[in-house]
Amino acid sequence: RQTKFLRNYAPPAYLIEEVALDVHLAPKNARIASKLRMRPNPKMAPGQPLVLDGEDLALERVALDGKDLSPGDYALSDGSLTINSVPAQPFTLEIVTLCDPEANTELSGLYRSRGTYCTQCEPEGFRRITYFIDRPDALAVYTVRIEADRATTPVLLSNGNLIEQGDVAGTDRHFAVWHDPFPKPSYLFALVGGDLASVHDSFTTASGRKVALGIYVKPGKEDRCGWAMESLKRAMRWDEERFGLEYDLDVFNIVAVSDFNMGAMENKGLNIFNDKLVLARPDTASDADYHSIESVIAHEYFHNWTGDRVTCRDWFQLCLKEGLTVFRDQEFTSDVRTGPVERIIDARMLKTHQYPEDAGPLAHPVRPASYIEINNFYTSTVYEKGAEVCRMLQTLLGARPFRKGLDLYFERHDGEAATVENFVDAMADVSGRDLTQFMLWYTQSGTPELACSLDYDPHAKTAKLHVSQVVPPTPGQTSKEPMLIPLKVGLIGANGDELPLKLNGEILTDGLLEVTDREQVFEFHDVPAPPTPSLLRDFSAPVRLTTSLDANQIEFLMMHDSDPFNRWQATQTYAGNLLTAAAREGDVGRATGKEAVRLAQALATAARDDTLRPAYRAETLKLPSESDIARELARNVDTDAVHAAREALRAKIGGSIGDTLAALYDTAGTDAPFSPDPQSAGLRALRLAALDLLAATKAPGGARRAHYREASNMTDAIMALSILSQLQSPVRDDALAHFYARWEDEPLVLDKWFAVQARATRPDSVETVRALLTHPKFSLKNPNRVRALIGSFAQANPSGFNRADGAGYALLAGQALEIDRFNPHVAARLLGAFESWRTLEPGRQRHAKAALEDLAGQSLSTDSYEIVTKTLG
Numbered sequence: 001r002q003t004k005f006l007r008n009y010a011p012p013a014y015l016i017e018e019v020a021l022d023v024h025l026a027p028k029n030a031r032i033a034s035k036l037r038m039r040p041n042p043k044m045a046p047g048q049p050l051v052l053d054g055e056d057l058a059l060e061r062v063a064l065d066g067k068d069l070s071p072g073d074y075a076l077s078d079g080s081l082t083i084n085s086v087p088a089q090p091f092t093l094e095i096v097t098l099c100d101p102e103a104n105t106e107l108s109g110l111y112r113s114r115g116t117y118c119t120q121c122e123p124e125g126f127r128r129i130t131y132f133i134d135r136p137d138a139l140a141v142y143t144v145r146i147e148a149d150r151a152t153t154p155v156l157l158s159n160g161n162l163i164e165q166g167d168v169a170g171t172d173r174h175f176a177v178w179h180d181p182f183p184k185p186s187y188l189f190a191l192v193g194g195d196l197a198s199v200h201d202s203f204t205t206a207s208g209r210k211v212a213l214g215i216y217v218k219p220g221k222e223d224r225c226g227w228a229m230e231s232l233k234r235a236m237r238w239d240e241e242r243f244g245l246e247y248d249l250d251v252f253n254i255v256a257v258s259d260f261n262m263g264a265m266e267n268k269g270l271n272i273f274n275d276k277l278v279l280a281r282p283d284t285a286s287d288a289d290y291h292s293i294e295s296v297i298a299h300e301y302f303h304n305w306t307g308d309r310v311t312c313r314d315w316f317q318l319c320l321k322e323g324l325t326v327f328r329d330q331e332f333t334s335d336v337r338t339g340p341v342e343r344i345i346d347a348r349m350l351k352t353h354q355y356p357e358d359a360g361p362l363a364h365p366v367r368p369a370s371y372i373e374i375n376n377f378y379t380s381t382v383y384e385k386g387a388e389v390c391r392m393l394q395t396l397l398g399a400r401p402f403r404k405g406l407d408l409y410f411e412r413h414d415g416e417a418a419t420v421e422n423f424v425d426a427m428a429d430v431s432g433r434d435l436t437q438f439m440l441w442y443t444q445s446g447t448p449e450l451a452c453s454l455d456y457d458p459h460a461k462t463a464k465l466h467v468s469q470v471v472p473p474t475p476g477q478t479s480k481e482p483m484l485i486p487l488k489v490g491l492i493g494a495n496g497d498e499l500p501l502k503l504n505g506e507i508l509t510d511g512l513l514e515v516t517d518r519e520q521v522f523e524f525h526d527v528p529a530p531p532t533p534s535l536l537r538d539f540s541a542p543v544r545l546t547t548s549l550d551a552n553q554i555e556f557l558m559m560h561d562s563d564p565f566n567r568w569q570a571t572q573t574y575a576g577n578l579l580t581a582a583a584r585e586g587d588v589g590r591a592t593g594k595e596a597v598r599l600a601q602a603l604a605t606a607a608r609d610d611t612l613r614p615a616y617r618a619e620t621l622k623l624p625s626e627s628d629i630a631r632e633l634a635r636n637v638d639t640d641a642v643h644a645a646r647e648a649l650r651a652k653i654g655g656s657i658g659d660t661l662a663a664l665y666d667t668a669g670t671d672a673p674f675s676p677d678p679q680s681a682g683l684r685a686l687r688l689a690a691l692d693l694l695a696a697t698k699a700p701g702g703a704r705r706a707h708y709r710e711a712s713n714m715t716d717a718i719m720a721l722s723i724l725s726q727l728q729s730p731v732r733d734d735a736l737a738h739f740y741a742r743w744e745d746e747p748l749v750l751d752k753w754f755a756v757q758a759r760a761t762r763p764d765s766v767e768t769v770r771a772l773l774t775h776p777k778f779s780l781k782n783p784n785r786v787r788a789l790i791g792s793f794a795q796a797n798p799s800g801f802n803r804a805d806g807a808g809y810a811l812l813a814g815q816a817l818e819i820d821r822f823n824p825h826v827a828a829r830l831l832g833a834f835e836s837w838r839t840l841e842p843g844r845q846r847h848a849k850a851a852l853e854d855l856a857g858q859s860l861s862t863d864s865y866e867i868v869t870k871t872l873g
């Protein structure tokens, strides 16, 4: 359980130039023969021992330049194979190992999922396939021969282009040889073997290369690949148009597997996906599923340049590929869907997942300086905050210079393993800016707090914006430097007009201020009358903003802000203020008074406004979530009080503007045939947001409007089911039984059935989840099912998970401990649900702490050990 530090980085002592793998697939003993062309790294001291990483391997043979080594020539330990003496000149190393794909429950390395062989090598899985220098700065060219039983494993895939295939004479086996001409690190290696069906298409790149596209799935699922294929082609075209980036191989394959630790993996030319993020049909997938499929297909494809062509020097630089690629997929989704809505979705996601991480015991910089287990650092901070950091660079530099910076980054580092400094240097060089202060975004953890107030001087006709910033202390970082924060602002006149921003004698056309100091004042001139400031437009920086605006000014922004993000934000702030007051005081009356009625009227006005896109109107109707309210409260959180406040406000709104909501629900887009396109999805989202508020009224027109049986697509069905599943009524049981009977043999749909029940806020939700753990269709071995039941409960049912008697914590801890025995990665991610335990009221804190301490006393994997000990602090 060693801590690794960024400051200790040293290049590898040996380089691997070429890798030839010969893989014989067999369920229990796959045999991997590797032939490595190696040489000492000229940049390092000569004569060092050669240390190769390896885990859970049975070694059969090691040979150096054709001569077998005897056990005295090398040392084998738990995690490595060390050869003390190797030539000072280029040499060839041959290694033969065996591994057991069926016994691989960690789903890292080579494993067998329901008859399909597949690999997962990021971050450190390749060492579970063969002994290797398993680190991202060891780039090599791979040729891979795969051999397997022809009948059970007819499809054999690997990275790059297929160069040969055939039968193995005199046997019932066959083989395929793949060659990937692009040097890559071992984490991008992939191999698949199985009895798979496929769907094919093609894409012609801007320069005329015809690329064969394939999606491989379990036979019978071919009719669910259309959306993924369309999304892939859209992404390929978009990357050419927006960033000038073309695909570079003759083949691009995607494989969907059912047992997968995360969402998807960007292996060069052979992306492997959790089937949840590939398969979609209107009756089986919701609009949310279509949305995720489109963005994750794009994300993994975009990695071909940001991750594969230019990779990371070490795992501390993970954000270099992940933050940048999330930024790119967000831009793509924003272009192919409704931009402002996507910005809202992204900001909400950041606030829900990353802000608590940044405020809790697991806080770390976008580029961590140390880790125990790198698997624990695939976090919202690295991904989503990392994306915001790229976005801020684009905002500060402008879109064209940013693009030029990216071009320069590729020009300088194509085929290399790079660092965050390399990326920021390219941006600095094209723009001529000193980005030293900006680098703090990569090294300082914690969400900066920005406090703004506006003073208007009627005599001088000036408006002074006072800005102060504080970066709160986080574990291991007690004092912080002020950051460079792009702050987009507007001043709005009494009639709702945008006022020109005159600052230092110039007009600020883009409204962009650069905050650099702890305290700063920006003085605007020629402001004819007291304006209302609109601050942090378009969510220009991932900060917490506090303002001196009163309820009337926030209401004014709800009606008049021309910035769609801030107009939405004003509604959230207004509702959030009511909800936090009610929850803090344990008085639901605070959330249902005059102000609630005013909020309801504003929501009705927005919901009816045909000049706004339906998807945007839907977002406006969604109240802050229970976790949003808890986050705002920040301490002494009573999750029951939070739930009660939110339910009361929903009911009040549902009751106050019921006619408007009912009209929307009954009419918006109901007559159109189902299509997953963003416009149709937006109309459905608006109807369902209206239904959600109507259902809260508990009146006859409420929950019973959730016409589950009449739903003609999964979006409507699952929304209706989730509303009904909150009820104590036979209607709930009937609907759940009907859904189960229809979908029991469709794993991805059945996951929704588990998730809906795990999320339902009912007094007996802990017991419901416990009962479902023993359901014949539940298995701890399938990560999707675990996330559907246990993950949904812990992450999306705050009042159930945080039940005052601690039963929710005990449930999670017990299940995670069991999973930890065979899949530490999945267990550790589940345990992340404890991250905000110190913000709870004392009783809940005691129970959460006891559950964590109990875990800490058990024998844990390195993954879970790191999460548990750091969470306890």
Ligand code: HT7
Residues within 6 Å of the ligand: 120, 122, 123, 260, 261, 262, 263, 264, 265, 266, 299, 300, 303, 322, 378
């Ligand atoms: N780069 C990948 C991250 C990843 C992963 C994927 C599947 C299984 C285990 C994994 N470990 C890390 C996915 C991505 O962010 O694009």
Ligand code: ZN
Residues within 6 Å of the ligand: 299, 303, 321, 322, 325
């Ligand atoms: Zn990624």
